Amino acid sequence: MISKRNIAKSLGMVCLILVVSSCGSLEKVTKEANRTVPENYDSSSATIDSTNTAEVHWQDYFTDPYLNALIDTALSNNQELNITMQEIEIARNEARARKGEYMPYVNFGAGAGIDKPGRYTSKGANDATTDIKPGMEMPDPLPDYMFGLNATWEVDIWHKLRNARQSALRRYAASVEGKNFMVTNLIAEISRSYYELLALDNQLAIVNRNIDIQSNALEIVKMQKQAARVTELAVRKFEAEVFHTKSLQYDVQQKIVETENRINFLVGRFPQKVERSSDAFANLIPDTIHSGVPSQLLENRPDVRQAELELAAAKLDVKVAKAKFYPSVGISAGVGFQAFNPQYLIKTPQSLLFSLAGDIAAPLINRAAIKATYNNANAKQLQAIYNYEQTLLNAYIEVANQMAKISNMEKSYELKSKEVDALTESIKISNGLFRSARADYMEVLLTQRDALESKFELIETKQQQMNAFVNMYKALGGGWK
Helix, strand or coil: CCCHHHHHHHHHHHHHHHHHHHHHCCCCCCCCCCCCCCCCCCCCCCCCCCCEHHHCCHHHHCCCHHHHHHHHHHHHHCHHHHHHHHHHHHHHHHHHHHHHHHCCEEEEEEEEEEECCCCCCHHHHHHHCCEEECCEECCCCEEEEEEEEEEEEEECCCCHHHHHHHHHHHHHHHHHHHHHHHHHHHHHHHHHHHHHHHHHHHHHHHHHHHHHHHHHHHHHHHHHHHCCCCCHHHHHHHHHHHHHHHHHHHHHHHHHHHHHHHHHHHHCCCCCCCCCCCCCHHHCCCCCCCECCHHHHHHHCHHHHHHHHHHHHHHHHHHHHHHCCCCEEEEEEEEEEEECCHHHCCCCCCCEEEEEEEEEECCCCCHHHHHHHHHHHHHHHHHHHHHHHHHHHHHHHHHHHHHHHHHHHHHHHHHHHHHHHHHHHHHHHHHHHHHCCCCCHHHHHHHHHHHHHHHHHHHHHHHHHHHHHHHHHHHHCCCCC
8 A cells, every 4th residue: 555655755756857847948048248348438549548537536526616515415415316215225125134034934922722622522522531640630621821932944945045135135236336326417417507507607797798788889879870870770770689688688597597496406405596606617627537448337337337236136036036946845843831721831841842844845736927937037137138238338338429529529619719709809890890981780780699699609618518527427437436
């Protein structure tokens, strides 16, 4: 006759064969992330300089004390950054929870009850005819008191729990890198907005100076009309130009208000005046930036580091999903005291009880669901690979773009400065010719308008130059250390 032990062994072997056969048919991800980058940002240059501006602290990179004060306040008060800090706390707690699953579960329990079985039942009949000890009958009804410890532990043979814990730790580290990337973006956004505010201040000053120049020209035209040297048409044309320039004044003022409030939002405060020094904006010269070598992006860019950690977590998730196909081994144990009378509760060994058991279980019916989970983990791993490669490529292109922009904006600013000088001089020339009747009023108006536009473009070019200075620092991965 077949024994129960042999049946259990046979069933165990069947489970193991089914599990191994099902794992053998699983599809595996064979793609590996491409971590290679070019040796240099400029293919035409053979020299490699590893000096990297990303290593410079933001307080040393930005020398404007007003800007530094705004950044320092934002790093404490920015709501989005504070939300991210709570996400980091959530990821940390998730890692702690995974660690708890890896360790044995130990519970303490205590209880009390009373039992009155029927006299004409097996248990009732036994109790009625059983003495606890000579001369002491079994109490009826029977009280029951107990307390003790229970422990359960899943033996992590296939490293399922360990890999789940390591995956949670990787995601926690990735959330920290996400916060670092947000710090970099926050510093860059505040800096760009601050330089935009300085540019608007300078544009407003240019508009005000042009209003004075055009108002003086209008008075000259009025006097020349009285002297019958020009017609009423010239007067109206000059008046219209003054009104147009004054309308620009309010447009710029509105932009100043909006830019100030954008900075206030980033800093985490209600609208107020942003302290700044705008006088030296036109003379700002960005420091020399050292781009280093592209491979340094792997260490300096928080978004690249975050993508790499997410990829490592995804790989561990695949191992966790695969381990669910294998049998799980559990151990349970308990120790405590139990008696019908509290005075006997801690009397040993009579009241002592303990248990120890082991079990093994393998999935049979729900293997399709586990396989779907495994395939999803594989797909997410592929996503993480592509996301890492895309993030690294984007980081490289951002640096290359900003390097070109810094160079081009420097040359553009130099040429636009010469354009402004030429048009400023042409205003004096056209006014002199107009007074001597050697130029008509339209030449004066067009010259003034061209000069105003060129000054605006010069300020905008300076702003783009400073933005490239900021964006290059962000692209290299600076600001979060």
